[in-house]
Amino acid sequence: MNATSARTDVRATRLTGCVVLVTGGARGQGASHAHRLASEGATVWACDVLDDDGAALAGRLGAEGLDVRYRHLDVTDPEAWASVVAEVEAAHGRLDGLVNNAGIIHVTPIEDEPLEAWNALFAVNVTGALLGIQAALPLLRRSDYASIVNVASIFGVIGAPGYVAYCASKGALTSLSKVAALELAPDQIRVNTIVPGGVSTPMNEHEKEGGVIPDTPLGRRAHVSEISAAVAFLLSSDASFVTGTELVVDGGYLSR
Ligand SMILES: NC(=O)c1ccc[n+]([C@@H]2O[C@H](COP(=O)([O-])OP(=O)(O)OC[C@H]3O[C@@H](n4cnc5c(N)ncnc54)[C@H](O)[C@@H]3O)[C@@H](O)[C@H]2O)c1
Numbered sequence: 001m002n003a004t005s006a007r008t009d010v011r012a013t014r015l016t017g018c019v020v021l022v023t024g025g026a027r028g029q030g031a032s033h034a035h036r037l038a039s040e041g042a043t044v045w046a047c048d049v050l051d052d053d054g055a056a057l058a059g060r061l062g063a064e065g066l067d068v069r070y071r072h073l074d075v076t077d078p079e080a081w082a083s084v085v086a087e088v089e090a091a092h093g094r095l096d097g098l099v100n101n102a103g104i105i106h107v108t109p110i111e112d113e114p115l116e117a118w119n120a121l122f123a124v125n126v127t128g129a130l131l132g133i134q135a136a137l138p139l140l141r142r143s144d145y146a147s148i149v150n151v152a153s154i155f156g157v158i159g160a161p162g163y164v165a166y167c168a169s170k171g172a173l174t175s176l177s178k179v180a181a182l183e184l185a186p187d188q189i190r191v192n193t194i195v196p197g198g199v200s201t202p203m204n205e206h207e208k209e210g211g212v213i214p215d216t217p218l219g220r221r222a223h224v225s226e227i228s229a230a231v232a233f234l235l236s237s238d239a240s241f242v243t244g245t246e247l248v249v250d251g252g253y254l255s256r
Contacts, residue, residue, distance in 0.1 A: 014236045016041030018145070019092045021084070023047050023075050023132060024102030026054035028201035029151070032224035033099055033231050038066035040232055045088055047073035048102070075102045075128030081135035088139060095139035097235040100129035100173075101151040105203055107162040118165045125169035126176065133180055137189075146189040147235045150177045151227075154197050154212070154250050174246060181244030190243035192234045196227050197250025217252030 020037050024030040025046030031053075034046040038061060046068055048054045054070035061068040073084050088095055104124045106117055129150050140146040155163055156170025174193050181191035198204060198212040198221040213220060230249045233239055248254055 014040045014238070015097075015232065018042040018096040018235070019045070019088065019094065019143075020097035020099065020235060021045040021047060021088065021095060021132075021136065022099040022101055023073065023128065025099075026050040026057055026070070028203060029196070029199060029224045029227050030099075030101045031057050032228045033101060034068050035061055035066070036225065036228035036232050037097070037099075037235065038068050040236070042097070042235075043067040043069070043092070045069050045071060045084070047071050047075075047084060049074050075100075075132060076123040078131050078135070081131050085135045085139060093139075094142035095136050096143040096145055096147070098132055098136045098140065098148045099151070099231055099235070100132050100148070101231075102128055103151065103153075103203070105163070105166045107166075107206070108164070109162055110164045113164055121165040122169050122172070125166070126172045129173055129176060133191075137184075140184075140189050141187050144188075145237055145240075146187070147239070148177075148180065148184075148189065148191040149231050149234045150174075150191070150193045151231075152177070152193045152195050152246070154195055154248070154253050157195065157254060177246075178244050185243060190234075190239065192239070192242060192244070193246045194227060194230050194234070195246045195248040195250065195254075196222060197248075197253040198222065199224060199227055212253060215253060215256065216250070217255065220251065222249060222251060 020042045022033050025034050026048035034044045038044045058068045058070040074080050152174045153170040155167045156174050177193040200221045
């Protein structure tokens with residue numbers, strides 16, 4: 001067996017038998033995570049509010065022989081969480097991974113930030129992850145390898161003019177992750193944060209002049225698959241002693 005095929009074997013089996021729920025899983029990074037995790041052997045519940053995109057994704061990946069199931073889930077709705085988690089319980093009796101990836105963004109100077117927009121953004125980017133952890137915990141406790149991955153951002157570490165709600169929300173999510181890591185460690189549930197730099201997805205289509213690219217040492221945005229690789233690592237037993245930390249995947253942005 002050469003090195004390439006050995007690596008392929010690891011990929012094919014690392015998450016075999018795992019059940020993972022990915023929010024914001026219909027498009028962008030979430031869709032890529034669903035693809036990568038299922039390719040590594042997981043059963044993936046991809047959840048989103050974009051039902052057409054989600055159903056199309058599940059159909060596409062299903063045709064590749066991957067086990068990806070799409071469900072409608074508004075992460076801001078506790079009852080919707082209860083309903084999806086009940087379905088996962090009925091199907092598998094446990095959950096091994098939760099990826100809180102759903103997120104929204106808007107750009108407004110701090111002086112003009114509307115309260116309604118601020119609250120709506122926090123409801124998805126922060127409260128959505130809290131509700132997800134609360135809903136999934138009973139099932140995660142039944143797993144031998146439970147892991148939660150929260151998707152924050154370099155904008156949760158630095159400030160960016162115009163992005164007050166987004167930056168504050170990603171900073172809050174990073175803090176939430178640390179508390180969860182500490183509280184859930186006795187249950188052997190690991191909780192980590194991914195800190196992506198710029199990633200090419202529909203989210204940053206509005207950015208002029210390449211957004212963070214000029215300040216990114218590697219000189220480009222990430223491909224979604226490069227973030228998915230980090231998510232897969234954190235969910236896998238390769239990260240069995242990794243909890244409460246931030247995995248920065250930013251092309252060197254924060255090292256400047
Ligand atoms: N694109 C980037 O440059 C970048 C950089 C750093 C972090 N992030 C973060 O990565 C994550 C994924 O974003 P993306 O880049 O794939 O953008 P995206 O807009 O393509 O994907 C976000 C997904 O979240 C879903 N979503 C929004 N509100 C929801 C809700 N209430 N319930 C369920 N799903 C909801 C959207 O429908 C969408 O499918 C987000 O948390 C984002 O903040 C993105």
